Amino acid sequence: MTVKKTLRLNPQDNVVVATADLPTGTPIEGDVVAVARVPRSHKVATRPITKGEPIRKFGQIIGFASTDIIPGEWVHEKNVTMGEDFERDYAFAAEARPKEILLPGETPAFFEGFRRADGRSGTRNFIGILSSVNCSATAVDYIAEEINRSGILDDYPDIDGIVALPHSQGCGMAGKGEAFDVLSRTQWGYASHPNFAATLLVGLGCEVFQIPRMKETYQIAEGEHFQSLTIQETGGTRKAVEAGVAKIKEMLPFVARSRREPISASELSLALQCGGSDGYSGLTANPALGVAADMLVRQGGTAILSETPEIYGAEHLLTRRAESVEVGQKIVDLIAWWDEYTTRNGGEMNNNPSPGNKAGGLTTILEKSLGAVAKGGNSTLRGVYRYAERIDRKGFVYMDTPGYDPVAATGQVAGGANILCFTTGRGSAYGGKPVPSIKLATNNELYARMTEDMDINCGDVIDGVSLEDKGREIFNVILDVASGKKSKSELLGYGRHEFVPWQIGAVM
Amino acid sequence: MTVKKTLRLNPQDNVVVATADLPTGTPIEGDVVAVARVPRSHKVATRPITKGEPIRKFGQIIGFASTDIIPGEWVHEKNVTMGEDFERDYAFAAEARPKEILLPGETPAFFEGFRRADGRSGTRNFIGILSSVNCSATAVDYIAEEINRSGILDDYPDIDGIVALPHSQGCGMAGKGEAFDVLSRTQWGYASHPNFAATLLVGLGCEVFQIPRMKETYQIAEGEHFQSLTIQETGGTRKAVEAGVAKIKEMLPFVARSRREPISASELSLALQCGGSDGYSGLTANPALGVAADMLVRQGGTAILSETPEIYGAEHLLTRRAESVEVGQKIVDLIAWWDEYTTRNGGEMNNNPSPGNKAGGLTTILEKSLGAVAKGGNSTLRGVYRYAERIDRKGFVYMDTPGYDPVAATGQVAGGANILCFTTGRGSAYGGKPVPSIKLATNNELYARMTEDMDINCGDVIDGVSLEDKGREIFNVILDVASGKKSKSELLGYGRHEFVPWQIGAVM
Numbered sequence A, B: 001m002t003v004k005k006t007l008r009l010n011p012q013d014n015v016v017v018a019t020a021d022l023p024t025g026t027p028i029e030g031d032v033v034a035v036a037r038v039p040r041s042h043k044v045a046t047r048p049i050t051k052g053e054p055i056r057k058f059g060q061i062i063g064f065a066s067t068d069i070i071p072g073e074w075v076h077e078k079n080v081t082m083g084e085d086f087e088r089d090y091a092f093a094a095e096a097r098p099k100e101i102l103l104p105g106e107t108p109a110f111f112e113g114f115r116r117a118d119g120r121s122g123t124r125n126f127i128g129i130l131s132s133v134n135c136s137a138t139a140v141d142y143i144a145e146e147i148n149r150s151g152i153l154d155d156y157p158d159i160d161g162i163v164a165l166p167h168s169q170g171c172g173m174a175g176k177g178e179a180f181d182v183l184s185r186t187q188w189g190y191a192s193h194p195n196f197a198a199t200l201l202v203g204l205g206c207e208v209f210q211i212p213r214m215k216e217t218y219q220i221a222e223g224e225h226f227q228s229l230t231i232q233e234t235g236g237t238r239k240a241v242e243a244g245v246a247k248i249k250e251m252l253p254f255v256a257r258s259r260r261e262p263i264s265a266s267e268l269s270l271a272l273q274c275g276g277s278d279g280y281s282g283l284t285a286n287p288a289l290g291v292a293a294d295m296l297v298r299q300g301g302t303a304i305l306s307e308t309p310e311i312y313g314a315e316h317l318l319t320r321r322a323e324s325v326e327v328g329q330k331i332v333d334l335i336a337w338w339d340e341y342t343t344r345n346g347g348e349m350n351n352n353p354s355p356g357n358k359a360g361g362l363t364t365i366l367e368k369s370l371g372a373v374a375k376g377g378n379s380t381l382r383g384v385y386r387y388a389e390r391i392d393r394k395g396f397v398y399m400d401t402p403g404y405d406p407v408a409a410t411g412q413v414a415g416g417a418n419i420l421c422f423t424t425g426r427g428s429a430y431g432g433k434p435v436p437s438i439k440l441a442t443n444n445e446l447y448a449r450m451t452e453d454m455d456i457n458c459g460d461v462i463d464g465v466s467l468e469d470k471g472r473e474i475f476n477v478i479l480d481v482a483s484g485k486k487s488k489s490e491l492l493g494y495g496r497h498e499f500v501p502w503q504i505g506a507v508m
Ligand SMILES: [Ca+2]
Pocket: A273, A274, A275, A276, A277, A307, A310, A372, A403
């Protein structure tokens, strides 16, 4: 028995990836053999590709043949060009397809979740305690601790717990503009998240981020779902904690009335994340997650791709897949915003493959970015959202976020994600609350070394497990975790410090 | 007996402040009576002031008479100008004085502190656990909790505890430049702080803020004082926590060898802070704290003024007091930096008195800023420091920080402050670790309402307690708290979330 030494990322591709150094004559696929040495993790042609024809990897265009290429030939800089026409042409919606539907043999999937009054569905039944400002961060921690210490939650087995969400912002900032709006959307996105049956918002009192203003902006009425208080009005820290604990205790019977029930997978909103990528990310975990994302989209669910610095310069990948010019243009607009954002902060965006990337087999910026974009699958792009904006479209969508894991995930969760998959090659330990995070190792060595933090090993894709099988495995774990099975980071108790709203503006 | 209805802020002043509405004829000082009605919190002349002569409040110039003013006259916009010549002239070092020395009758003061190997002195004997990145924030919390839960600290009564310092940064940022340097200085300032006998730095492994690089930058050798580990190298969260707990346990005997001993007050470095100011801040708590700061400076100690947005436009207050042109120029330079910083972030600096400020008796930008600057006293400015830079001069110094309380205090502590005084009118609940915070209420009502959070009531200055007496009270509390007496925020347990390094750059 011979171990397969190449990896096919998509049936439409005209290249496969070498999973080991391939000497001349190594069998590739069918009759194709390597016509010259192909280094590990580089591409080899499986069909004749004539000059000017697209090179397809992940089913998507990563460049064009700069000369005729024969089957079995190493495909890299010497015979691939980005294509100047391509670079200039966003080809808005050129590859848009009709609404995704179940494939023959696929059946509707369900999870056990919580239906909320606003029509959305939760995967957890938490009570949230938010702070309007860092000045009340310690108080929200104390309220949660006091409830936990009291033992009262033992009487409410249908409540998943109390989640305190301290953060660093809320004052020393302008009271209007982009930075304020981002914080405002994030706070409201969490306060109204379907994984919270109810939330308590605790302020100091004199901060820039005023609770009464937030209530007015989002038309929030205090009641069973939402309560607030400030330390200054209550008369200090101890009294505020006491008042907060009393408010939470009043919420418990209401929150405990929520019970899990079968809900269509179309109600799942999957945040796609990666952090600590390695050379395997684009070959194993990311494309396998892409398979799962496509499955979810066919079920009518939502898959949210983010991390704009990783698509920068390769926005053509998404503009082509946009369902309309309008949706595609939003991608172009946010790329322009990032140029301005990094320039004004004295930096610059650069996502081009480095010499190390090229040595590792990444030929073009499109190919490099596809390593990350692959986790979004191949579905048509249905919407583009600002950071922490409420996501109101089903299907594959994009949310603008930084690449930095806690900040990116915070935006996606604020937008309504109720499940999160996180691929990692170096070994991220990320976990957030109130949304469970499923962590996918890109390689066997990492999985073995950090098994207690990793939910799924995608390293075996290199050993021959198909991306389709791995994608199905991920999809099933998504349903299990959405239904209440604890992810590794939940078992470890993560989620105390991972609420990190994007701080865009000046700290004053 | 008549209650005094005016407040003299400095013996040199030619005005006093009305603490109540003063009808015509109200006795002011000596023979002086109000020649017309003076509204509460406004200024009244106590001496003849000829046109062009400076108006002095807090002993400092707040403007110039635009017409001759007679004793008992209301001093406000109609008879005060900023003086264009003054505005254009920084008058570097015009009011510099020789090194401050003890006054007749003053004796050297001491506190009970911890002498450290690097020659500095601590006011607490903590072990610190820092995270290099948000990805290891939860791990540092767990290490601290596990040590606390184990009960092992019961065997070490000379150790004040374990302080975990999670934060939100460390990755998704440029690996060089201003933002990186600020984080780097802050981390090292805490890791080497004299209130920590030893510190453990925990990373994830693949973050931008690399531990090996920090060790190289600051020439840190691992040993009894400093240890590090990463989650990725250790094999995941649980093992990293286990390894961290083991390292802390090894540190305990070394840390417990530190004992309090009498140390000169010249080793105290006092961070001056205000947050949630009100109309009383500039009349009671701030000038009283200024008296205490001057006392400390005469003892050979250090007093650190900060919060640049509050001196913006009134930098003349500090340039005149600078000990040299070079020191004064640094103030001017950082004002220019703030212009650039806020402009690039789409905002602007504006510290001018608002209509509400003017109605409240604040006539000029100098006077408004002096309300905050007053807490720095009247000593000569000996040095100007960047955010989180190690403070290496004694006397009155300035550190550039935002006004936002947790960020400002984090910079001062990183610079080496070992005691902090925080004035508040609205009622801040701030408390940080490892440096104790003493909170000063500006008014009686606040002190009564939030007594459990307030260490000192300065509201009684309005009732007739002199600023000198109040300043002495503050100075004595500083010595007590520096010697181990717990401040209110320490009793409440603050310090879990208040380590907030200034995030200056783009999040990517
Ligand atoms: Ca990534």
